[in-house]
Amino acid sequence: MDSVEFLEALKEIVKSKGVDEDIMYEALEAALIAGYKKDNATAENVHVEVDKEKGIVKLFAVKKVVDNVQDPRLEISLDDALKINPVITVGDKVTVEVTPKKFGRIAAQTAKGVVVQRLREAERNVVYKEFINREHDIITGIVQRMENKNIYIDLGKTEAILPPTEQTPNEEYKQGDRLKVYVLEVKNTSKGPQIFVSRSHPGMIKRLFELEVPEIFDGIVQIKSVSREAGYRSKIAVYSKDPEVDPIGACVGPKGMRVQAIVNELRGEKIDIVNWSEDPKEFISQALSPAKVISVDVNLEEKIAKVIVPDNQLSLAIGKEGQNARLAAKLTGWKIDIKSETQSKNE
Template sequence: MNGDFIEALLQIEKEKGISKDIIFDALESALISSYKKNFGSSQNVLVEMDKVTGEVNVYATKEVVEEVEDDILQMSLDEAKTLDERYELGDVVKIEITPKDFGRIAAQTAKQVVIQRIKDAERDVIYDEFINRENEIITGQIQRIAKNNVYIDLGKTEGVLPPSEQIEGEVYNQGDRLKLIILEVKKTTKGPQIILSRSNTGLVKRLFELEVPEIHDGLVEIYSISREAGSRTKIAVFSKDPLVDPLGACVGFKGSRVKAIVDELNGEKIDIVIWSKKIDEFIANSLSPSKVLKVDVNEKEKSAVVVVPDYQLSLAIGKEGQNARLAAKLTNWKIDIKSKIQYEELFDKKVEEGKYEDGDSEEDGKEKSLEDEHINEPLE
């Protein structure tokens, strides 16, 4: 060990962000193993390394005891005082036992151990960096694809985009650059494993924070998001400043802001709706782009029956029920959608069954009809 070696350690600290003290600790542990391996010692061995010159010294340590039972590990008080009068019972005596050629042997034997410890330290640095970045957005380049897993180059390390977190139908090619969300960081024996996602709703949230300054600054807030990745997303927003239009802020001039997000998600449709404290208004907004005529809510069961124009029933429900399903997830309410004709037929049926009194108005009857029906299940 010499000054050049110390310089090399300082360079490693600078380039890899690993404290030289961590490397010195690893070296001292490795040198103890090296000494015992080469010299077959059963002594308690202590290795000290000068952090300026790189000089290495090996010491045998012995405990000062009143009666010696093991002369390899213990020393009598009288013998200790011959070395230094200040020793007392219970003290530990250090006796230098550095072999003449230990520097060469130590360097050879410890090399692989030191390299491994440096790798471990690098992994810890990477883990500590990414564990605090869970749920953050990150940009990476596709490095390789193996067994349907997409491996992303993140600079100091790589992350994995598993099949479950990929957008259905999205094509991944080596060299492509993607924005992803850091879903989870795991500590494994092979180093930190960084799980990335393209399908998580958090990605949409972070993209809006990037593209919409009003969201980033807290003037506009995201209330909730429901998403079927690769197909459609609904996002509910509201403004904390009455002078700021939340819808306009998210859409941007000529739709530039939302277009940037849609492009990043390869054409995924995005519905931006206004959140309202009035649940009937929020439910009506959530079914955008369909027009809503009436919303009857059941606060106790958190369910609602929504009446839409006859010609917009299919639009309100959406392809395979997607629009209604996303609206239910967005509002966290059960939603049943009826056309105006279905709503009126339900009222007429109840009248025929004699469930309403003669004095009820048509509107009262329709209200009771809905209460009696208890239509609370969301559309499949």
């Protein structure tokens, strides 16, 4: 491969991969110097000039002008130096073109290898910069394969890893499935960026509502807290800065369309939307929805709340296997002790 062919190939790489052209030409220059030195077993000071338009590459070496040349790799005679610069003298340094008529196979291979390496580094850097800014955001990809219980998701420029600990119980992931995932962490490793994603993180609920509900995106409605048992049920506490805007109604949407779109994305996971309040009694009462609450007695120091509910609401307040009470406790940050009206009277 001559220099013209190599430059044309390089231009094609730059164009197809969308990598910074300057980075690639710097890589080419470094590669050609390395290749030339390897081919010529020389330690001379070599630099490269690349004519990007004509596809011409020239190699130059800096040599010292001497009376008697001992090492032609590092030195040049005065007579030869005067042909380049008519005012030069012994002891000066002169730049001499040392471009071989054809780049040797080793030089070309070295250049190609280094360019490929730099290309990979540049591509990895582009991908890392793109995805490091997407941490704690939602991205869409296509399920590619499963290895050691990890799900690998194709994101176009790279792939993400959905570990078993971040998968949602009862969800099946099939090759070719289009999937929304929450970006947990982006690591820059020697093998390139590693992107870890989740389907079970509470942050996914928050971001889905931010994307689906304009009032949240605009900052009118705020999500104050989220609790989640992925695949089964979630609770979100919302608050409106504008008294004219109903935060629950905004999240539910016309005919329930907004919340239903999120439920569908989460493949049927139930979502309770409750009003947030700075009054812990009110907030705890709301958090136990859909159960009705008679009274809430709070211990502020220990953050323990004793809740009394009607007899027919006890099982609803506690929930199946205690789920409703657990989610309410996570949502509020309070330990909640629930008793029926009859139980409280008999104490």
